[in-house]
Amino acid sequence: MKAKRKVTTSRDVRVSNLKQLPTVRKTTVPARLDPLARLARVGPQPATPTGLAAREKPLATTPVDLAVDLGRGLILANPILVASGTFGYGIEYGDVVEVDRLGAICCKGTTLKPRIGNVTPRVTETPGGMLNSIGLQNPGVDAVVEKYAAQWATWKTPVIVNVAGESVADYVEVTRRLEGVPGVAGIELNISCPNVGRGGLQFAIDAGAAGEVTAAVRRATDLPLLVKLSPNVADVRPIARAIADAGADALTAINTLSGIAVSPSRARPLLGNVYGGLSGPALKPVALRIVYEVSQIVDIPVVAIGGVTELADVLDFLAVGAAAVQVGTAIFADPTLPVRLVDELGGECRRRGLSSYRDLIGTALPRKPGAPSAKGVEYRP
Amino acid sequence: MRLVRTELVDSREILPGQWLQSFLAPELAVGSRAGQFVHVRTGDLSGLVLRRPFSINTADPVSGVITIHFRTIGRGTEWFTRLRPGDPVDMLGPLGRPFEVDPRSRHLLLIAGGLGMAGIRSLADEALRDGRQVTLLFGAASARDVYPSSLLPDEVEYVIATDDGSVGHRGFVTELVPDFEAWADQAFACGPAPMLAALARLADGRRERLGVAKLGRKRGGGRVDPPGSTAARRKAFLQVSMEQNMGCAVGACLGCVILGTNGAPQRVCREGPVFAADEVAWDSGW
Numbered sequence: 091m092k093a094k095r096k097v098t099t100s101r102d103v104r105v106s107n108l109k110q111l112p113t114v115r116k117t118t119v120p121a122r123l124d125p126l127a128r129l130a131r132v133g134p135q136p137a138t139p140t141g142l143a144a145r146e147k148p149l150a151t152t153p154v155d156l157a158v159d160l161g162r163g164l165i166l167a168n169p170i171l172v173a174s175g176t177f178g179y180g181i182e183y184g185d186v187v188e189v190d191r192l193g194a195i196c197c198k199g200t201t202l203k204p205r206i207g208n209v210t211p212r213v214t215e216t217p218g219g220m221l222n223s224i225g226l227q228n229p230g231v232d233a234v235v236e237k238y239a240a241q242w243a244t245w246k247t248p249v250i251v252n253v254a255g256e257s258v259a260d261y262v263e264v265t266r267r268l269e270g271v272p273g274v275a276g277i278e279l280n281i282s283c284p285n286v287g288r289g290g291l292q293f294a295i296d297a298g299a300a301g302e303v304t305a306a307v308r309r310a311t312d313l314p315l316l317v318k319l320s321p322n323v324a325d326v327r328p329i330a331r332a333i334a335d336a337g338a339d340a341l342t343a344i345n346t347l348s349g350i351a352v353s354p355s356r357a358r359p360l361l362g363n364v365y366g367g368l369s370g371p372a373l374k375p376v377a378l379r380i381v382y383e384v385s386q387i388v389d390i391p392v393v394a395i396g397g398v399t400e401l402a403d404v405l406d407f408l409a410v411g412a413a414a415v416q417v418g419t420a421i422f423a424d425p426t427l428p429v430r431l432v433d434e435l436g437g438e439c440r441r442r443g444l445s446s447y448r449d450l451i452g453t454a455l456p457r458k459p460g461a462p463s464a465k466g467v468e469y470r471p
Numbered sequence: 472m473r474l475v476r477t478e479l480v481d482s483r484e485i486l487p488g489q490w491l492q493s494f495l496a497p498e499l500a501v502g503s504r505a506g507q508f509v510h511v512r513t514g515d516l517s518g519l520v521l522r523r524p525f526s527i528n529t530a531d532p533v534s535g536v537i538t539i540h541f542r543t544i545g546r547g548t549e550w551f552t553r554l555r556p557g558d559p560v561d562m563l564g565p566l567g568r569p570f571e572v573d574p575r576s577r578h579l580l581l582i583a584g585g586l587g588m589a590g591i592r593s594l595a596d597e598a599l600r601d602g603r604q605v606t607l608l609f610g611a612a613s614a615r616d617v618y619p620s621s622l623l624p625d626e627v628e629y630v631i632a633t634d635d636g637s638v639g640h641r642g643f644v645t646e647l648v649p650d651f652e653a654w655a656d657q658a659f660a661c662g663p664a665p666m667l668a669a670l671a672r673l674a675d676g677r678r679e680r681l682g683v684a685k686l687g688r689k690r691g692g693g694r695v696d697p698p699g700s701t702a703a704r705r706k707a708f709l710q711v712s713m714e715q716n717m718g719c720a721v722g723a724c725l726g727c728v729i730l731g732t733n734g735a736p737q738r739v740c741r742e743g744p745v746f747a748a749d750e751v752a753w754d755s756g757w
Contacts, residue, residue, distance in 0.1 A: 175724060176723060176724060178719075178723030182719070182722045182723040182741075183721055184472055184721075185472075185473075186473065186563070186721075198723075198725070206730075206735060207725060210715060210716070210727075210728060210757045212716065212725070212726045213521075213716050213717070213718045213724065213726035213727070214716055215521045215547075217518045218518040219518075220521060220718070222724070222726060224724070224726065227725045227728070362757070370520045371518075372518075419520055421719070422520065422522060422718050422720075422724070423512055423520055424512070425474065425563070425721075426474065
């Protein structure tokens with residue numbers, strides 16, 4: 091298996107210091123932190139008591155290991171998730187989607203209090219994508235738990251509750267109310283929300299704020315914690331690093347890219363809220379770039395999202411270091427796509443003679459830079 | 472709701488820029504009711520990421536054919552016009568809640584504005600099948616936009632209003648309604664939002680103007696059906712079919728909402744597209 095490339099993070103510096111290694115930069119990742127090491131431990135094992143473990147589905151003659159561990163026991167049967175906001179609470183598509191075959195479901199963004207969302211129009215198609223400005227319409231965390239959690243608890247597929255808030259306290263309180271609820275397998279923080287207490291600055295665009303909210307939620311819960319990065323930043327790396335250092339178990343990359351559309355009359359912006367989030371294939375190169383950047387500097391799994399419409403997109407995201415992939419906008423055109431991608435990923439592995447899809451991870455990442463030469467700059471013909 | 476692979480059997484431009492297409496889709500023709508819609512995938516992969524919602528214009532359970540009626544307004548609808556007989560088309564449906572006709576209603580007033588005909592057309596068939604009388608009021612900009620009467624069942628009384636007076640009543644279709652509101656037991660409308668809002672205002676004062684008892688009062692015995700329930704809609708004088716930009720069409724994305732009089736957003740794809748007129752907050756600006 092290809093070794094995980096990494097650039098030293100502040101956490102490693104701490105580890106290095108503790109171990110009194112002043113001269114040699116430590117380049118191996120502690121097994122505790124290395125997502126690939128963790129993946130290797132997962133393997134095709136029997137189901138855990140939580141019921142989240144890999145489901146043994148004989149796709150063909152050779153079994154392919156598609157299981158992925160996103161941290162703290164959040165083990166998915168396969169690395170294909172459905173993205174928050176595109177799959178409701180998992181029940182809306184009814185029999186059209188085989189929910190039990192998905193890797194995980196990220197449910198609609200959930201806040202402490204009910205929200206009625208933004209004025210309409212809320213969605214519009216754009217070239218190669220769509221803009222949405224739903225405005226976090228949701229019935230509030232208590233209603234979500236009451237209405238859906240019991241059903242989630244009966245599914246093989248873990249449900250990750252996407253959490254949004256306007257203050258650190260909001261996020262923490264929503265998390266507390268999800269803690270210990272049967273059916274809630276994990277939390278994904280949507281930090282692309284304005285921090286009302288800080289003049290409306292989004293958590294996601296500031297490393298300090300992103301780290302702060304992550305750390306606060308981390309202290310409040312033992313649930314597996316994913317944090318969703320925003321692409322609307324100049325450099326995502328310090329933010330990703332801050333989130334990882336604050337104790338997130340995995341990163342989701344990326345949220346939508348901010349954009350607008352103009353009404354047909356050209357008299358005003360089209361969306362009721364003016365601004366919307368761009369998603370769909372148009373977003374894929376941006377998402378690839380960010381996953382590529384982030385997966386090289388953090389030690390936790392990166393869950394890629396942005397414009398996945400076919401297997402080739404999944405393979406691309408794995409190649410730039412993603413451990414798993416979320417499907418979002420493409421579900422609207424083809425609700426059966428995520429389940430089909432699970433089959434196709436297994437088929438691709440078999441075709442290549444791989445026993446695990448993990449061999450596909452990180453193949454396009456740059457080779458790890460070697461230790462600096464003592465002889466100065468090397469000449470390589 | 473099912474994902475159905477249909478096949479185009481006929482495609483006609485019935486009015487300038489307006490098309491009527493027939494698809495072989497037995498699952499949809501049998502299982503659907505008037506007012507429901509299908510969410511249709513364009514086969515164009517060059518950048519169209521959303522399906523297109525269309526009202527089921529007619530559904531014939533015997534032949535298994537459904538029709539849709541649309542105006543070409545962009546690349547998606549233009550893609551449909553290039554379809555040829557035999558071409559496969561992927562549809563998700565039937566979706567949404569249908570028109571709810573009170574079993575005791577004898578006289579139905581249908582009101583369509585422009586392309587709103589697409590949303591109301593199938594109710595004429597359904598009502599006639601159930602032995603009711605149907606009057607259809609239709610409004611358009613001018614004669615060239617008037618839905619051909621040859622495409623309607625003979626039993627339907629068809630009354631036309633045009634903005635320029637080139638055929639029928641000169642003015643809005645809503646101006647025709649007072650002539651029929653005493654005759655009608657229930658009214659059903661589809662069209663531009665301002666037209667529906669005007670009809671909702673008319674329907675509001677109807678009981679006072681006519682001095683008629685509320686439908687269902689005797690049998691209801693004071694019981695109040697929850698707003699939005701099938702029972703409540705059945706008793707409503709006016710039901711409207713609403714339109715909104717749509718994403719998933721199954722209730723997951725919350726893109727296609729309108730604001731309800733209860734203060735909560737209502738999903739056009741799930742709670743609608745048909746609503747009782749008094750469920751909709753017409754002045755909300757949503």
